[in-house]
Amino acid sequence: MSKIRGDPRLVALAHDTRIAIVEALQTADEMSTVQIQKTTDVTRYHLYHHLQQLEKAGIVENHRDQGRARWWRLTVPIDLSSVDTTTGPELSGLPEDVANLIRRGADVHWIEIPSTASDAVAAKKMLEDSAEEWGVDLALPFTFMPGGILVVGRTRN
Secondary structure, three states, X not given: OEOOOOOHHHHHOOOHHHXXXXXXXXXXXXXXXXXXXXXXXXXHHHHHHHHHHHHHOOOEEEEEEEOOEEEEEEOOOOOHHHOOOOOOOOOXXXXXXXXXXXXXXXXXXXXXXXOOHHHHHHHHHHHHHHHHHHOOOOOOOOOOOOOEEEEEOXXXX
């Protein structure tokens, strides 16, 4: 399974909540999860989701646990003035509504289909059946054989 490629820092900063987390961490050497939660006004579950995205991108780190408190700090200086939150990562070729979901932090997964002809035919049939079930006019050309399936989840705030 692979993800949409792009600069991981730009992708991570393509969500308003993650930008707010970085802005909060720029005001202190470190902040606890509770302190960050108070400044961003998001639920603890959503905060951890965003912190994990920033951590995977190498922007923040959980550098110490003290009791039940987790302490976070920026690992690199971030110039937010250079972050274009209106366009986000380059996602040409995708429908604009899908590209906007990805820019706002949607979960994206790539499911590679094995290269055998029978697997590609089975995947194509599954896609056509799903499209019919949901009332979507897929109209794949006869010669089209999928190499993979891109799954885009809705964004979480």
